Amino acid sequence: MTLRRSAAAVLAASAVLCASAATAAVAAPSPTPVIPSGLYGEKDPTYDGVWRQSLALLAQDTVGVEPAAKAVNWLVGQQCDSGGFPSFRADAGEPCTAKTMLDSNATAAAVQALSALGGQDAAVKKGVGWLKGVQNQDGGWGYNPGSPSDANSTSIVIGALAAAGGKPAGVTSQKGKSPYDALVTFSVPCDAKTGGGAFAYQPDKSGKLAPNADATAAGVLGGLGQGLDARAKKPADKPSSKPVKCVKGDLTPVRAAANGAAHLDDVLAKSGHLDTPPMPGAEDTKAQPDFGNTADAVVALAAQGGAEQASKPLEWLKKNAADWAKENGPAAYAQLVFAAHATGTDPKSFGGTDLVTALNATGPAPEAAATQSGEDEKKDKKDSENGFGDWWFVAILFVASVGVGILFSGRKKKNQQR
Known part of the structure; x- marks a missing residue:
């Protein structure tokens, strides 16, 4: 989901706001708010504050970085008493009201991040409860409560339910529909004139499904029951490296995911990247490279078919995405970290860019920065928690030299609210 979900999702949210304005006065957007010290990024957070914070924290967790406590606290503080998260609220000290626009995508991303970080069980439970409470009768979710289900929102909520330890298939509406029942309805039929196997964001008024790259990358992960930080499927888990x-x-959800991956593979075969069509009325009528959706496609392809399946778009990102990420900030860096994480690539040497350092620099200094990446970092952390880290050997040498038999061990809890 590129930066702040797809353009279709933003338009959907705008449509909800416009509809609300028809029946009640809606205040005009306030001036650019002051950026809170705990928030990642320097741009106006009105429409993506919770989203980019969640991606940043989740990306840090995947590479073994312990985020700053105030960054975690800021995210938790954005949650309303109902359990839902808005896109951003400038004054978290003020209670949420009926006019607070809660956002399924922001809530699902926050649940994924806080589940990964640990120590935030209450916030996670409330977030999951809110998501279940606004599930549509078809089993899916829309961008905002009450809006029609779409592939992106449904997929990211599936990822949140799984991250929180639940079984998405068991979360059903009053009509007995699960998230997967809704998700497969967005899969473009194989015999369609264009885009067979892709996912559509939503059907149009006539019920036609138009292929959408953003929705397809999201739909693949949703069909697999995976979240934003999905890892590559191991060779032993699949019959072939090719989708x-x-x-x-x-x-089935898994078959729809495989069809979606096959579509992405075909589209990426020529250039190694996805494209963004020109905006209506734009002077430049040429399609432009879509960095965010290409990064998401890497994660989707790796999760469905293995790291080697994502090699071509991954190499393209390594060569071309640095300037894009620098311009767009924490969410962009996070997407590249997810692409590296999914493929087993070192995020500290991503085409000459240290993604970890760059991401950390967009917000408050982490509590503890990673010195390694991937499984090695997690293994060393686990060893340390079990009493076999570097300090253990230092302690042994100390005891041997001075005869002091005092050893200690402890498990450091992650990201406690301060």
């Missing part, structure tokens, strides 16, 4: 071609017939 199958689009397969007709009744769709």
